[in-house]
Amino acid sequence: MGIPRGTSIVGLGMTELGKVYGRSPRRLAADAVRLAARDAGLALGDLDGLLVSHGMGGSPGIELAGTLGLRDLRLLSQVNAFGATAGAMVSYAAAAVLSGTATAVACVFADAPLKPKQSAGSAYNRSAREWYGFGGMTAALGLRSVNSFYALAAQRHMARYGTTSEQLGAIAVSTRAWASRNPLAQMRDPITLEDHQNSRWVSEPLHLLDCCLVSNGAIAVIVTGDDRARDLARPPVHLWGWGQGHPGHRKERGSDFGLTTGAVSSGATAMKMAGITPADVDVCELYDCYTYTVLVSLEDYGFCAKGEGGAFAASGALGPGGSLPTNTGGGQLSAYYMWGMTPLSEAVIQARGDGGERQAPSNDVILVSGNGGILDHHSTLIVSPHRKGA
């Protein structure tokens, strides 16, 4: 078999997601890889590559290969670009397949931050009686939650462009409308803009309903060459393009922190590779750790002008029946929080036409984003049910 010219996602494995207790992240990851292989119609022994990523808990790592009993792997690494990791893993897997390094690569993410009888909010919280050094001082003074750092970013966008809390709320509402059609979603009761406005402040200007869920679980995908993908169990989801963007905004005069993100360069790179423009995109699956992340990503990808993301979201474009179906599974805000695997898994489902009640009317070109740090890291994938250029 020669080296393939194109690559596809051929398997998707998702464990139970949400308040899933009793399994370690490593066990969850192993389960997801097994499910993905079964979905693809591959045996575990057919895998010759494994890329592993984890959440804040630090596990699993590459020992997962041993847990799964994988032998003679030709590619094995842990990958970490925070929330941009899923897209990065898939692009590295595709590059490995295209170079002949490996032929079938599983990419997996697992995390289990939730403990029984613990609130979701406290899963990532820090508090202490004693604090150390300058960084400790800012934490002691109250700046110690990721929510607050994203609130600083969102507030800057609001002050600069007139973005409103109601416009952020439109994203919460449209995302929940999609979630209500997704049996996999943790939060399925529809919400109104009033519900959003009445939800408690987490860190102004972010309400509770601007913030993502916290979930336990694992998701895996398998990447192979197009030559092999044809003969497998499920229709291939072709990888048309990928990119990353790490803007390196310094905290100093002139910084664009909160105003633009790595989606600018990541999107341009991925769309150039795919041979498309934003006008060609049928569906967006965007990393939505916060409603604001969706809004700024839409601007930076060029779906609307800079500063007009709020009006675009409020127009109804993103929800069911809108012109740009976005986060059709309910995203991290309403479905499940598996970092970059949340948008990627829904993209695979949509590309296969498996969305059921939530299937987007057109799925020819799907854009998937990942976002990590405080808008520091970004990844993009362009996927399609069709072979590129066909």
Place this chain on the structure above:
Amino acid sequence: MDIGVLRRDGRTDPFFDGTASDRLVIKRCEACGLWFAPDASGCPECGEEDLGWAEASGAATLVTWTVLPKDPPAFLALVELAEGPWLHARLDGVARGDLREGLPLRVTFEHPAEGESYILFRP
């Protein structure tokens, strides 16, 4: 305000020597003159690995802010020092209606009974 007890970490001690005597001491690159936050570890502009310490004016402007729902509310911010670097900071003596991009601020120093002195910013 009760913030717990603040201790030195051995890497930002000149900052706390400064706060103890009401001076804002931050990092500066002696090679190229750029100023940085007290926890900066090198100059990304010129590559100088060892930054010096120097006294900043204490003048700043408001970049962006967030309010934590506490009683009383906690006003947290990114502020831009007159010398250029941004600091994560807590504001004092402000109300929501005061907050805008570019609001002029000045550093103030707090000396708790226990632990290191720390800074706040006021209009």
